[in-house]
Amino acid sequence: MKDTSALNRLHNWRISHISEYGMTLILSVVVGLGSGLAAVLLKNLVHTINGWLLGFSLPLSFGGNGLMLVYPIVGICLTVLFVKYVVGGDIGHGVPEVLLSISRHQGVLPPKNTWASLMASTITVAFGGSVGLEAPIASTGSAIGSNIGRIFHMGPKNVKLLLGCGAAGAVAGIFKAPIAGLMFVVEILMFDFTKTAAIPLLFSALTSTLVAHFAMGPDVQFAFVVNDTFSLSQIPFYLLLGVVCAFVSIYFLRTSDFVEDLLHRIKNSALKVLIGGAALGLMIFLFPALFGEGYGSLTKLMAGHGSTLMENTIFSQMPIMESPWMGVIFLSAIVLLKVIATSTTIGSGGVGGTFGPSLIIGGMTGYALALFCNNLGLPAQSTANFALVGMAAVMTGVMHAPLMATFLIAEITGGYELLVPLLIAAATTTLIINPFEKHSIYARKLALHGDLLTHDIDSSAWQLINMRELIQTNFVIVRVGDRLRDLIEAIKNSKRNVFPVLTNDDKFVGVIHLDSVRHIIFRPEKYDEHEVTQLMTPISEGDIVHISDSPESVVAKFQGSNRYNLIVLDDDETYLGILSKADCLTAYRQFVAEASEE
Numbered sequence: 001m002k003d004t005s006a007l008n009r010l011h012n013w014r015i016s017h018i019s020e021y022g023m024t025l026i027l028s029v030v031v032g033l034g035s036g037l038a039a040v041l042l043k044n045l046v047h048t049i050n051g052w053l054l055g056f057s058l059p060l061s062f063g064g065n066g067l068m069l070v071y072p073i074v075g076i077c078l079t080v081l082f083v084k085y086v087v088g089g090d091i092g093h094g095v096p097e098v099l100l101s102i103s104r105h106q107g108v109l110p111p112k113n114t115w116a117s118l119m120a121s122t123i124t125v126a127f128g129g130s131v132g133l134e135a136p137i138a139s140t141g142s143a144i145g146s147n148i149g150r151i152f153h154m155g156p157k158n159v160k161l162l163l164g165c166g167a168a169g170a171v172a173g174i175f176k177a178p179i180a181g182l183m184f185v186v187e188i189l190m191f192d193f194t195k196t197a198a199i200p201l202l203f204s205a206l207t208s209t210l211v212a213h214f215a216m217g218p219d220v221q222f223a224f225v226v227n228d229t230f231s232l233s234q235i236p237f238y239l240l241l242g243v244v245c246a247f248v249s250i251y252f253l254r255t256s257d258f259v260e261d262l263l264h265r266i267k268n269s270a271l272k273v274l275i276g277g278a279a280l281g282l283m284i285f286l287f288p289a290l291f292g293e294g295y296g297s298l299t300k301l302m303a304g305h306g307s308t309l310m311e312n313t314i315f316s317q318m319p320i321m322e323s324p325w326m327g328v329i330f331l332s333a334i335v336l337l338k339v340i341a342t343s344t345t346i347g348s349g350g351v352g353g354t355f356g357p358s359l360i361i362g363g364m365t366g367y368a369l370a371l372f373c374n375n376l377g378l379p380a381q382s383t384a385n386f387a388l389v390g391m392a393a394v395m396t397g398v399m400h401a402p403l404m405a406t407f408l409i410a411e412i413t414g415g416y417e418l419l420v421p422l423l424i425a426a427a428t429t430t431l432i433i434n435p436f437e438k439h440s441i442y443a444r445k446l447a448l449h450g451d452l453l454t455h456d457i458d459s460s461a462w463q464l465i466n467m468r469e470l471i472q473t474n475f476v477i478v479r480v481g482d483r484l485r486d487l488i489e490a491i492k493n494s495k496r497n498v499f500p501v502l503t504n505d506d507k508f509v510g511v512i513h514l515d516s517v518r519h520i521i522f523r524p525e526k527y528d529e530h531e532v533t534q535l536m537t538p539i540s541e542g543d544i545v546h547i548s549d550s551p552e553s554v555v556a557k558f559q560g561s562n563r564y565n566l567i568v569l570d571d572d573e574t575y576l577g578i579l580s581k582a583d584c585l586t587a588y589r590q591f592v593a594e595a596s597e598e
Helices: 006-017 020-054 071-087 095-104 116-126 134-151 156-175 178-188 195-216 232-264 269-286 295-302 306-310 324-347 355-375 383-399 402-412 419-433 444-448 457-464 484-492 551-560 581-596
Strands: 498-502 508-513 544-546 565-569 575-580
Touching: 020 116, 020 134, 020 156, 020 195, 071 116, 071 269, 095 134, 095 156, 095 444, 116 134, 134 156, 134 355, 156 178, 156 195, 156 402, 178 195, 178 402, 232 269, 232 324, 232 355, 232 383, 232 419, 269 324, 295 306, 295 355, 295 383, 306 324, 324 355, 355 383, 383 402, 383 419, 402 419, 484 498, 498 575, 508 565, 544 551, 551 565, 551 581, 575 581
Parallel strands: 544 565
Antiparallel strands: 498 508, 565 575
16 A cells, blocks of 8 residues: 655655755754753753752751752652653663664664653752763753654664764753764764764754753853963973873772672662662762752852852861861862762662763862862962863763863853863873773773774774674584494585584584595495594684684684684584684675765
8 A cells, every 4th residue: 555644755755856965964953953952851850850859958956958868769769660660661871872872773772762861860860869961861862863864764874873963962952062062972972073974963063052042041051251361380280180180080980880880789679779879868968069960069169159068068067177178178078979979879770971970070170189289389270270171181081082071161161261271181181091991981881792883993893793693504514423424415415615513412523624535535435434523624722713702803813824714602612603704804894885985
């Protein structure tokens, strides 16, 4: 039956009148509009609920707001229930899921991703979860782009591009920073910045930025005007800041892994929520600056109202808090605990990202270092400038995105007065952290499992080619105990010159090459004299790969031997098939050709 639906009629008209790339440009604006609206909706929802909840207080005799002990447990519990009963138990993993979609699934993201992480993160952060909203918004924008691309029957290449447009639009809309949104896609999502991709990405980022401007005014997320100028004499101090932020980034990455793994060992969901929520509540009770995203606390700090961070805490009445060194100690404690609070929120069932926390931690690290230097009597440093540069440096270390971090801070400050110190600190952090941490917080686990697409085409090709699909299973086998007569029958029924020898339970024993038995296959009197195990060709470990081996190790074995075929075994030595060098090279060439297309 002829399909007369409006969407299909539109699709047919588009094919006749608009090129696929032209349609991609049009849809990039639509995706930017959707991403910008999603960012506005999420921010307004969270801030409205935050304001309402913080309007209540339960003062305790020894100080602090007792409700801070309760809110995080309630928020994480509601999030877990929402994910289980509304979403269906699988919400994905934010940016890592987007990266996996690009590398393994042609940019396809489920339709539920257009709203699930947005709503779940709203619940988590509104009730004090110490995570960021940027990654859920980026994930939502990516899903919007992916699904719009598929609705309009775009090809896989343009579905991926529209996915990137959604991510760029989401980040741009949050911070009114279109260049930062573009760099997020290039550095975090590993898109190649070609002229074909640049224009749709810019269209989407600019559209989303305009939506955010119209809907929320100029101060969309975090804004600050730089008043203190930079001088060349400050370069050593910014180099020091880059070094400190590099080690803070390493602490962030490794502590996050440790805390999340610790909580994942708790199999009972209710117990995990209770333990994680209680631990988070205690941290927020002691340090209210850990509540929610933390941009409000950072804004107060940089505006010169840092003492307000200690208000309504059990520390506020302590005489020792008057010491100028207590500011350094207090901020350092927040930096250390913010990492634990973020990973506790995520590990116990909350939904959110590490984008925002990396900015908060960087800002407070920079501010604390400036205070430290000033207290020592060294040449006075601008605490605000150090906080801004620290934000970029820690984001660089955690996300391995120096350009995005630099342009983000430049755009949210409305200019490029700090461009030199931003680049100095970002470069220093990058140089120090690379030997310790090869991948960003989003890419670590994907790289471990060989699912990460990078700008290195050769590396990505061997990482992402599905070796399982290349295994050939049409080789005729012979069994232990068979004789030359049985091998002759196998030769008659095969077009191959390799014959695997297996036990009755399919365990691999060896192989027979036709060339090695050619001298006796025409001597019938020998047919019953020789068992197949006596005719096997000697092989070594270099001739065998296991299905769990990395693609790089498979390539290394091909390169290290003269073999054109490798035997593939399961981890229990069960025979699976044979891998051909020719097939691997063909798949490699096809991957490179597709990846290199503009």
